């Protein structure tokens with residue numbers, strides 16, 4: 307959980323409902339018309355889902371590890387983990403997939419935990435670069451593996467539905483730690499396992 311969450315005073319649910327009504331009026335519509343009557347409630351409930359990650363501690367998710375790995379010291383990779391996030395600049399959806407790998411150092415973690423770490427960071431207001439680094443750092447800090455690699459490919463709706471209106475563009479970010487950073491053949495193996503999303507991933 308990020309440090310500044312402690313300082314946040316959450317508004318009441320009624321305040322949140324009123325804020326959505328204000329945005330509906332700002333958009334130019336009438337929140338009292340029939341079709342919009344339930345909208346503030348639905349938006350507020352959607353927000354609980356979109357931003358559920360603030361209530362999850364990713365490090366805690368990773369803390370239960372298994373040590374009986376029978377000497378397995380090859381890459382563990384979870385690829386094509388779909389996620390939905392929201393950009394912190396426009397609160398518009400970011401939809402993409404993440405590939406996460408690590409080289410175990412005696413300890414492994416259940417693979418569903420890796421997916422949940424992605425989820426914990428995605429369900430927040432994000433920028434893709436930060437999310438990529440956060441996922442890599444959490445795995446690195448808790449599992450202390452020989453290396454961690456995270457590649458995220460995503461489309462940003464703030465770019466496709468507004469502003470420059472560029473559809474079909476995906477952004478690729480990567481974070482390589484340990485042997486994935488220092489050993490070119492380890493990095494190459496990872497990139498070929500995920501199908502080389504971009505030769506610029508480095």
Ligand SMILES: [Zn+2]
Nearest residue numbers: 393395396464
């Ligand atoms: Zn944006």
